[in-house]
Amino acid sequence: xxxxxxxxxxxxxxxxxxxxxxxxxxxxxxxxxxxxxxxxxxxxxxxxxxxxxxxxxxxxxxxxxxxxxxxxxxxxxxxxxxxxxxxxxxxxxxxxxxxxxxxxxxxxxxxxxxxxxxxxxxxxxxxxxxxxxxxxxxxxxxxxxxxxxxxxxxxxxxxxxxxxxxxxxxxxxxxxxxxxxxxxxxxxxxxxxxxxxxxxxxxxxxxxxxxxxxxxxxxxxxxxxxxxxxxxxxxxxxxxxxxxxxxxxxxxxxxxxxxxxxxxxxxxxxxxxxxxxxxxxxxxxxxxxxxxxxxxxxxxxxxxxxxxxxxxxxxxxxxxxxxxxxxxxxxxxxxxxxxxxxxxxxxxxxxxxxxxxxxxxxxxxxxxxxxxxxxxxxxxxxxxxxxxx
Amino acid sequence: xxxxxxxxxxxxxxxxxxxxxxxxxxxxxxxxxxxxxxxxxxxxxxxxxxxxxxxxxxxxxxxxxxxxxxxxxxxxxxxxxxxxxxxxxxxxxxxxxxxxxxxxxxxxxxxxxxxxxxxxxxxxxxxxxxxxxxxxxxxxxxxxxxxxxxxxxxxxxxxxxxxxxxxxxxxxxxxxxxxxxxxxxxxxxxxxxxxxxxxxxxxxxxxxxxxxxxxxxxxxxxxxxxxxxxxxxxxxxxxxxxxxxxxxxxxxxxxxxxxxxxxxxxxxxxxxxxxxxxxxxxxxxxxxxxxxxxxxxxxxxxxxxxxxxxxxxxxxxxxxxxxxxxxxxxxxxxxxxxxxxxxxxxxxxxxxxxxxxxxxxxxxxxxxxxxxxxxxxxxxxxxxxxxxxxxxxxxxxxxxxxxxxxxxxxxxxxxxxxxxxxxxxxxxxxxxxxxxxxxxxxxxxxxxxxxxxxxxxxxxxxxxxxxxxxxxxxxxxxxxxxxxxxxxxxxxxxxxxxxxxxxxxxxxxxxxxxxxxxxxxxxxxxxxxxxxxxxxxxxxxxxxxxxxxxxxxxxxxxxxxxxxxxxxxxxxxxxxxxxxxxxxx
Numbered sequence: 011x012x013x014x015x016x017x018x019x020x021x022x023x024x025x026x027x028x029x030x031x032x033x034x035x036x037x038x039x040x041x042x043x044x045x046x047x048x049x050x051x052x053x054x055x056x057x058x059x060x061x062x063x064x065x066x067x068x069x070x071x072x073x074x075x076x077x078x079x080x081x082x083x084x085x086x087x088x089x090x091x092x093x094x095x096x097x098x099x100x101x102x103x104x105x106x107x108x109x110x111x112x113x114x115x116x117x118x119x120x121x122x123x124x125x126x127x128x129x130x131x132x133x134x135x136x137x138x139x140x141x142x143x144x145x146x147x148x149x150x151x152x153x154x155x156x157x158x159x160x161x162x163x164x165x166x167x168x169x170x171x172x173x174x175x176x177x178x179x180x181x182x183x184x185x186x187x188x189x190x191x192x193x194x195x196x197x198x199x200x201x202x203x204x205x206x207x208x209x210x211x212x213x214x215x216x217x218x219x220x221x222x223x224x225x226x227x228x229x230x231x232x233x234x235x236x237x238x239x240x241x242x243x244x245x246x247x248x249x250x251x252x253x254x255x256x257x258x259x260x261x262x263x264x265x266x267x268x269x270x271x272x273x274x275x276x277x278x279x280x281x282x283x284x285x286x287x288x289x290x291x292x293x294x295x296x297x298x299x300x301x302x303x304x305x306x307x308x309x310x311x312x313x314x315x316x317x318x319x320x321x322x323x324x325x326x327x328x329x330x331x332x333x334x335x336x337x338x339x340x341x342x343x344x345x346x347x348x349x350x351x352x353x354x355x356x357x358x359x360x361x362x363x364x365x366x367x368x369x370x371x372x373x374x375x376x377x378x379x380x381x382x383x384x385x386x387x388x389x390x391x392x393x394x395x396x397x398x399x
Numbered sequence: 400x401x402x403x404x405x406x407x408x409x410x411x412x413x414x415x416x417x418x419x420x421x422x423x424x425x426x427x428x429x430x431x432x433x434x435x436x437x438x439x440x441x442x443x444x445x446x447x448x449x450x451x452x453x454x455x456x457x458x459x460x461x462x463x464x465x466x467x468x469x470x471x472x473x474x475x476x477x478x479x480x481x482x483x484x485x486x487x488x489x490x491x492x493x494x495x496x497x498x499x500x501x502x503x504x505x506x507x508x509x510x511x512x513x514x515x516x517x518x519x520x521x522x523x524x525x526x527x528x529x530x531x532x533x534x535x536x537x538x539x540x541x542x543x544x545x546x547x548x549x550x551x552x553x554x555x556x557x558x559x560x561x562x563x564x565x566x567x568x569x570x571x572x573x574x575x576x577x578x579x580x581x582x583x584x585x586x587x588x589x590x591x592x593x594x595x596x597x598x599x600x601x602x603x604x605x606x607x608x609x610x611x612x613x614x615x616x617x618x619x620x621x622x623x624x625x626x627x628x629x630x631x632x633x634x635x636x637x638x639x640x641x642x643x644x645x646x647x648x649x650x651x652x653x654x655x656x657x658x659x660x661x662x663x664x665x666x667x668x669x670x671x672x673x674x675x676x677x678x679x680x681x682x683x684x685x686x687x688x689x690x691x692x693x694x695x696x697x698x699x700x701x702x703x704x705x706x707x708x709x710x711x712x713x714x715x716x717x718x719x720x721x722x723x724x725x726x727x728x729x730x731x732x733x734x735x736x737x738x739x740x741x742x743x744x745x746x747x748x749x750x751x752x753x754x755x756x757x758x759x760x761x762x763x764x765x766x767x768x769x770x771x772x773x774x775x776x777x778x779x780x781x782x783x784x785x786x787x788x789x790x791x792x793x794x795x796x797x798x799x800x801x802x803x804x805x806x807x808x809x810x811x812x813x814x815x816x817x818x819x820x821x822x823x824x825x826x827x828x829x830x831x832x833x834x835x836x837x838x839x840x841x842x843x844x845x846x847x848x849x850x851x852x853x854x855x856x857x858x859x860x861x862x863x864x865x866x867x868x869x870x871x872x873x874x875x876x877x878x879x880x881x882x883x884x885x886x887x888x889x890x891x892x893x894x895x896x897x898x899x900x901x902x903x904x905x906x907x908x909x910x911x912x913x914x915x916x917x918x919x920x921x922x923x924x925x926x927x928x929x930x931x932x933x934x935x936x937x938x939x940x941x942x943x944x945x946x947x948x949x950x951x952x953x954x955x956x957x958x959x960x961x962x963x964x965x966x967x968x969x970x971x972x973x974x975x976x977x978x979x980x981x982x983x984x
Binding site: 068072074153156157159160161162164165166168169170172173174176177180181183184295299302303306336337339340342343344345346347350351354 | 690696727774777778782783784786787788790791792793794795797798799801802910913914917918921953956957960961963964965967968969971
């Protein structure tokens, strides 16, 4: 099978990756980039991970999941539990002498006197990191198993994932599940012993985020060029034909659903220490749809597109919410409508089309943008009559 | 020249004068002849020095119907009756009117006749409250007053107030008032008051010395299924350890009440479930039409509901005191529209809802047509994309509501005919809930008739079944799409008008209903109204029953959602599946 990754792409990707992981933090360390900026970009890159997870499902497999914010937040909650326990003696209630057992503050507030048993293992950072992937992955596995087994697809899948997210949302809002209720987790002090208020810690978190994003990008790019990736896209284009060809489409979908959910969860886990808060608001219906917007704006069916989309839309949001706070939602909504109607391949697709129009006018710009065109001849209608290989 | 008419008037005038004088003197005589008026009695009681006589005077008020009694007694208790000294021996109890002038002086009213206090020259006297002594009262007196007031309200002409007083008295178990109740029992005619009376009497008799009376009372309470008496019966069981007969009777009665309570709760749950189901149905029906019949996922459906609710709000404003809207004009100053209202009140204001119903349908349908022409028509057969684009529309609409009507909830006034309730067998049936059930039945039948009995319905069904074939037959499918979508949107608007009577009206109103509405449609099965009806009622009933059983609404909701996911395992396409030979369906 032909390799679809060209040398140019590899080179460009490496340069960008090096800049993100090494160059940008170096600029920050030397004082040329503000600490605030690096923090904001760390946030954007986390959103990039969430957008990739949407894209792996929607852009490549045709599964529009409206529940990716759930997995993102779950990842955040899992790491947040460790961060809450690490507050330790810096908590307000401990300082005022009301918290001898070093419980998270919200538990003292709710009148708990000892730590619920499922919180105990989260004293260990490695365990928390394991749970970041394991819990969302397990939830995706169970939900996906039921959903795909009964061949729930299309909008039904979207609505069901939305319902799942909604159920989790009202579940986490409750105080008696001891997950912080309405306020969630906040007021973190340190991660792995490092003070979260130090610029160096934030830089470290940024580097970790960038490295994970590059890793996920490379993995996803590789995955989509394998035979698995082909089957994935075949499912997107015509699931029935895939079934008739003897592939167990449900297993493929389940696999990618679990992978995508873990990617989202990683994003969430990196997001929480950087913004310093996680609460049920993060898994409101709108958040999942916003992630879909990033993906659509950047260009679905590519891996780089969602990252571009996440950064672009959030930059736009930062600007619009300060300059035109009343109109931000209208701008977002109209932009989204226009992109869905007229620009199904998003910004990246537009750029590619313009590029092809300018430099490769012979090529058909509507063909799948995942395949890099130069390696293949243009398909011509005359081939219908020729004997096939 | 004298007018001829003056002659006969002279004797007439004289006789009139005589009559007036007679009436005046009669009026003056009546109070003198009989007992004192209530006001006079109270004034006397205030001035009386002896405690026992004071109590007796107050007690003599029982049986009088003067409306000033409760007011005056309450004023007395609140230390707002003052003693005005005319001279060293004479004092007049007075109350002061609202409204102080610059010297803190207030107009005074005499307690004994309710007329303004005047000095010797007949000029009104104005007094300063802090210079005066308040009429005194001790705890004994206050208890007496309360007792009098309780008994007074027993004879209140308004049956509801009478019943309230009887219930309160029964719950207090003050056995010394029992004779009064028994006396009332013989004269009372109103059915529900009679019932309350016998309940109160039985409650009091539970405290009787005689075990047989207690047993009879317990039995009576059990037969009545009196829910509030349950705690008293339990108390009785605990108190009468030495009297096995009483304990037995009380236990039997308590069990009877418990089983009555279970029935009441079950009926109440069924009613709430039915009404929740109707709300879901009303909210989901429009969605079922656009999603089921047209294959379009309309995420802006919730906002179309909100359009209906806001239309109701505006119509109400036009009927009442007017309405203010800020029309956003992107990046310029918003235009402020002010409509002055008709300042109606009472029944005329209540009629606004009848105007709001068709208007909310029309406005939402217009918004629907706009939406269909501008966005949806590009997206038929692309359900996922329609979902996303309409979500964009929903964001825009929500923000428009926020800018036009403000980010907070707006107040929608419920007409009198929607804000009362019936109590049937201890089950409270809110009129708005009953109305929403009737309304759901009405629009289901209406929609069904429209789809099956009218030419438009025929066209809609034809396009739904096979768009190309319908087009080949000369059906203008574009127009039919527009009409269908407008109809679905209009139904959403109607739903909004109704939901404005039940919940809050705010920019995010639609978001509260959209997830549940989608669930209802998905469970019901695409393209089938009957499925939607069954699923809405089923979800409503199950939700309310789980709430009743688990006593935890959130857990109940989560279980319902999980249940729906599992249900779709069993029937992936909902309750009713539209049979199709198409693979991709």
